[in-house]
Amino acid sequence: MITKRSTAYVIFSVFLIFLLTGCALAATGDTSDLSTKDNSWNYSKEILITENAGKDLQGYPVAVVLNSSNFNFSETINDGSDLRFSSGDRTLNYWIETWDPENEDALIWVRLPSLSANQTTKILMKYGNPGAEAVSSGEKTFDFFDDFESNYLNELDWNAESSGGGLVEVKNGICNVSAPKVHAYDSSMIYSKKSFEINSMFVAKRMKVTTGTDNRGPVLQQGFIDQIDSKKNEIKHETELANESRVDLETIYRKQKKNLYDLTNVNVPEGEWYVSGLAWYEENNTRKISWFKNGVRDPRMDFASNDSVTNFPMHVFLYAASYKDASKNTGYMAVDYVLVRKFVGTEPTVKIISDQEEGKVSSGSVSENNSENSLEDDSEGTSEQSISENNSENVSEDDFEYSFKNSSENISETQTAAGSKPNSETFGIRLSSPYEFNFSALVNELNSSGIDTIFLSVDNEDVWQYERFVKMAHEKGISVHAVLLEDVNCTKKGAGNLCQNTLDTVLDYNEKSLAPFDGIDIDVNTSAWESPEESAIDYKTLFETANKEAKEKVSISASLPLNYTASQIKEIAPFVDFFIIKAYPGENKKLNSVSNVVDAVALEMGEIRGTGSRGIIEVSVEEGFKDKYSIEQLFTGLADYYSNDSAFLGASIFNYNTYKGLPQTQTEEKEFPIPGFNILTVILAGLGAFALLKGKKS
Known part of the structure; x- marks a missing residue:
C-alpha cells in the first residue's frame, strides 16, 4: 500500500515539476527577450489615441506631432531614425513626413492595426538609441x-x-x-x-x-x-x-x-x-x-x-x-x-501624455481595447483573426499582413509570423488560357493570394481574344503583361519573320485596343545567344524594336533562362524595364528553398544589378512545392534576403494551372496560446495515470 501510494505521489510530483518548469521557461523566454529589447532605448513617451467618428478602424494611420512643448529633440538621433512605436509587445509601422530638429518640429504617421469606435488606445514611443537604424516606411504605413x-x-x-x-x-x-x-x-x-x-x-x-x-x-x-x-x-x-x-x-x-x-x-x-x-x-x-x-x-x-x-x-x-x-x-x-x-471625417485625436525612463515603462502601455491582438482587415476582405499574446513580440505589423492570405481559412500563428509581407509589392503568376477559368473565381483567388500581376501567354494568331479578359483584370486593379515567343528560338533559321510579326501584332493591338497590355515580356529561348542563322533575328534587335515602338506606353521585359550568357544582359538592358529570371529547372537539386534559389540566380541578379536594372524571380510549382504556403514562405524569404537590394522587383509563379491544384497549407503541429501546452498535454496524461493508480487502490 505504501509503495503504491509513494509511486503515485512521485509521478504526480514529477509532472507538477514539468508543469511549473514549462510555464516558467515560456514566461522567462518572453521576459528576457523584451528586457533586452527595451534596454536599448533610453527614453519613452506614452501616447493616447481616441477614436471620434464612432467607427471601428482597421490599419488607420494617425498623425503624431512633436514640438518643443512635448518632445526633447536633443535626446534622439539627428534624423529621428531611432524612433520606435509599439502597442503592447507589437511593433507599429510609421513614416516620418517632416523632421526639423533645428526648429523642433516633426510630423510622424503611425499605422494602428485597429482602433475601436469611441475608445482610447495607448501606444508607446521609444527613442534615444544611437545604434538604431532607420525603419521609417511609407510603403508599410499607407495603403x-x-x-x-x-x-x-x-x-x-x-x-x-x-x-x-x-x-x-x-x-x-x-x-x-x-x-x-x-x-x-x-x-x-x-x-x-x-x-x-x-x-x-x-x-x-x-x-x-x-x-x-x-x-x-x-x-x-x-x-x-x-x-x-x-x-x-x-x-x-x-x-x-x-x-x-x-x-x-x-x-x-x-x-x-x-x-x-x-x-x-x-x-x-x-x-x-x-x-x-x-x-x-x-x-x-x-x-x-x-x-x-x-x-x-x-x-x-x-x-x-x-x-x-x-x-x-x-x-x-x-x-x-x-x-x-x-x-x-x-x-x-x-x-x-x-x-x-x-480617412474618416472626424479623425482620431492624439495626445502625448508623459515622459518616462525606459526601465520604468508600465504595463499600461498595452492598448486598452487590446488592439495589438487584432489583425487588421485587409483591402481584399480577409477576415479578422486573433493573434495570441505569447507569439506577438518582436513581430512588426506587416508580419500580419503578408499578401498571400486566404480569406477562407484560419492561419496558424506560426504561419502568420513566417508569412510577413515582403518589402516589394510585386507578385505575379504565369497564366495560359484565361477563359478556361471562371473569371470572378480566378480574380478572387488572385486577390486573396495578393497576386497583382498576370503574365499572360499570348498566341499571336488571335491576340484580340484576350481583350475582354484584360479589361476585366484592369477593372479589378490587376496588371496584365503579354508573354511572347515562349516556344520559339528567334535565332533559328526561318524564325525571324515569326518573331517580328508576333511583336508587331501585340504592339498593334495595344495601339487600338480598349484594354491594352500593361507590358510585353519576350521569352528568351535557352539557346538564344547563338549567332542568328539566315532569316532569323537576334534578341537584341527584337528588344530594341519593342522599346522603340512602345514609345514609353508599355513596359518591356525579358524572361531569361538560368543557362544563358550573363554578360549579354548588358546588351539588352538599355531596352528593357526589368528582367524575369526563371529559377527552374534545378539540375542537381530542387529550387524550392531560399538558399537554393538565391544561389541559382546569383549570377543573373549580379549582372542585372550592375546594369542598374531590376529583376523578378520566377519559381516553378513543379520544383517540389508541397502546398501554396510553402511558396508563400519562399517569397517571404526572398524578400527578406533582398530587402536592401534595389535590383529585386518581386517574385512570380509558373504557372497558375499547376498552382491552383496545390492545397492551401501544409498541416503542421499547431501552436497554442497556452505557454508550455505540449508539456501540459503530458501532465494531463500523468494525472490520468495518477487517477488510474488511485482507482486501483480503491
Whole structure:
C-alpha cells in the first residue's frame, strides 16, 4: 500500500515539476527577450489615441506631432531614425513626413492595426538609441505610397498616358507630369493600377512650374477616377493661373456632373512645395469631399452629395495640360511623393501624455481595447483573426499582413509570423488560357493570394481574344503583361519573320485596343545567344524594336533562362524595364528553398544589378512545392534576403494551372496560446495515470 501510494505521489510530483518548469521557461523566454529589447532605448513617451467618428478602424494611420512643448529633440538621433512605436509587445509601422530638429518640429504617421469606435488606445514611443537604424516606411504605413526614388516610373504601380507633347519624367526623386512643348493640346497623366474604396484620402506633395512665356502655366489636376476610358465616376480637384489662384472641384457619378468653381485659392508661389490632400469619404450616410492644404482642411471646399459623389472603388491620378487657347502655355506638376491613406471625417485625436525612463515603462502601455491582438482587415476582405499574446513580440505589423492570405481559412500563428509581407509589392503568376477559368473565381483567388500581376501567354494568331479578359483584370486593379515567343528560338533559321510579326501584332493591338497590355515580356529561348542563322533575328534587335515602338506606353521585359550568357544582359538592358529570371529547372537539386534559389540566380541578379536594372524571380510549382504556403514562405524569404537590394522587383509563379491544384497549407503541429501546452498535454496524461493508480487502490 505504501509503495503504491509513494509511486503515485512521485509521478504526480514529477509532472507538477514539468508543469511549473514549462510555464516558467515560456514566461522567462518572453521576459528576457523584451528586457533586452527595451534596454536599448533610453527614453519613452506614452501616447493616447481616441477614436471620434464612432467607427471601428482597421490599419488607420494617425498623425503624431512633436514640438518643443512635448518632445526633447536633443535626446534622439539627428534624423529621428531611432524612433520606435509599439502597442503592447507589437511593433507599429510609421513614416516620418517632416523632421526639423533645428526648429523642433516633426510630423510622424503611425499605422494602428485597429482602433475601436469611441475608445482610447495607448501606444508607446521609444527613442534615444544611437545604434538604431532607420525603419521609417511609407510603403508599410499607407495603403499606397510612392516617393519616386527610382529614375523611372514604377510601371507595376502606375499607368501613364500623354497626348501632344506631354510626357512623364522621373529623376532625382521627383516625378514631373508635364506639358512641356509649345502645343495647344499637350497633356500627361499618371494613374494608379490599384483602386481604393471610399473613406480614402489622396495626398501629393507637389509644385507648379511654368516653362513657357504664358505665366498662367499649365492646368493641374489631382483626384480619383474609376476608368480612364469611360470616366463614369470621378472626383477632380483642378488648379489654374499663377499661384494656382483658381481652384475648381468637379464630381461625376454615372455621368451626372457637379462643378464648383473658384471656391478657394491655393495661393502658393510657383516653385514652392506644398501638400495637397483630397479626401473622399462617407459620414452620416452621406458621401463627402474635402480638400486639405499642408494638412489643414479648407471648409470652402467641403462638398456633400449622394447624387453626384460615387461610392464605387476608384484609382488615383495626377494630370497636367496646356490651355486649348494658349499655344505657349507650358509647364509641369513636380511631385515629391504621393500616398493614399484611410480617412474618416472626424479623425482620431492624439495626445502625448508623459515622459518616462525606459526601465520604468508600465504595463499600461498595452492598448486598452487590446488592439495589438487584432489583425487588421485587409483591402481584399480577409477576415479578422486573433493573434495570441505569447507569439506577438518582436513581430512588426506587416508580419500580419503578408499578401498571400486566404480569406477562407484560419492561419496558424506560426504561419502568420513566417508569412510577413515582403518589402516589394510585386507578385505575379504565369497564366495560359484565361477563359478556361471562371473569371470572378480566378480574380478572387488572385486577390486573396495578393497576386497583382498576370503574365499572360499570348498566341499571336488571335491576340484580340484576350481583350475582354484584360479589361476585366484592369477593372479589378490587376496588371496584365503579354508573354511572347515562349516556344520559339528567334535565332533559328526561318524564325525571324515569326518573331517580328508576333511583336508587331501585340504592339498593334495595344495601339487600338480598349484594354491594352500593361507590358510585353519576350521569352528568351535557352539557346538564344547563338549567332542568328539566315532569316532569323537576334534578341537584341527584337528588344530594341519593342522599346522603340512602345514609345514609353508599355513596359518591356525579358524572361531569361538560368543557362544563358550573363554578360549579354548588358546588351539588352538599355531596352528593357526589368528582367524575369526563371529559377527552374534545378539540375542537381530542387529550387524550392531560399538558399537554393538565391544561389541559382546569383549570377543573373549580379549582372542585372550592375546594369542598374531590376529583376523578378520566377519559381516553378513543379520544383517540389508541397502546398501554396510553402511558396508563400519562399517569397517571404526572398524578400527578406533582398530587402536592401534595389535590383529585386518581386517574385512570380509558373504557372497558375499547376498552382491552383496545390492545397492551401501544409498541416503542421499547431501552436497554442497556452505557454508550455505540449508539456501540459503530458501532465494531463500523468494525472490520468495518477487517477488510474488511485482507482486501483480503491
